[in-house]
Amino acid sequence: MQVQDVRSVVITVKCQSRPGIVAAFSQVIFECHGDILDINQHNDKTQDRYFMRMACQLQAGEIPALRERLNAVAARLGAYYTLQDGVESTRTLIMVSRFDHCLNDLLYRWRIGELNMQPVGIVSNHPKDVACSRISLGDIPFYYLPVSDSTKDEQEDRLRTIIADTKAELVVLARYMQVLSDRFAREMEGRCINIHHSFLPGFKGAKPYHQAYKRGVKLIGATAHYVTSDLDEGPIIEQDVERVTHSDTAEDLVRKGRDIERRVLSRAVLYHLEGRVILNDDKTVVFLN
Structure with missing residues (x-):
């Protein structure tokens, strides 16, 4: 050859x-x-x-x-x-709210050639100066879709249009803190990855690190999974943990949690991009080297 x-x-x-x-x-x-x-x-x-x-x-x-x-x-x-x-980059739409550490990490890994993806847009429910205040997006389009109870369905329809117009093959929820509909989850089965700021299952709902702190946990973690209609119950792709002690404050747990979230999401996206993840009903088979 x-x-x-x-x-x-x-x-x-x-x-x-x-x-x-x-x-x-x-x-x-x-x-x-x-x-x-x-x-x-x-x-x-x-x-x-x-x-x-x-x-x-x-x-x-x-x-x-x-x-x-x-x-x-x-x-x-x-x-x-x-x-x-392997030559073709996966067209990827990234969604983010106010916390930009996962978005920043994904874009950095893409720019150095670690992730074979092509970011086709950034979607946020917050303005650009809030969602990406510390990040240079370059030529990547930014879409501001504010969400409220009265606009939720309309904005999700706009999101579908963005996915279609950009020909996005993968959607990554990089700390996007809005619940997507059951219909959207079904439409994006196996093509939408979420990072959950907790080692699932457990400590669901708001402020999981603060819940963990109050319970005196010795391990904190994060979970990357495919989005399904069951909130935070989708097939798990990757997880990681870090040991903490009684001397750690809730703020220490948040800081350490950000590091875990970054590496767990980036690994999950990498595995997906490299064709290492196969859905098996409510689970995944992940082939690693």
């Missing part, structure tokens, strides 16, 4: 367990003159369900044939698959 023609792709597969799955998909890569660089698999024995991620290289001109052959194999095996081109 000529180096300039080589394209990296990621294939994910989900289907009922049966013999010959790896062989069938590997044969497709072989027929397209490709090379399998990495393969991960998991068999959920409780549901007799199989999951696989294959990272491959092949010439760019082979991708149409690859897709055609994948369609045939998936139909024969009753499998659901995705094909992700």
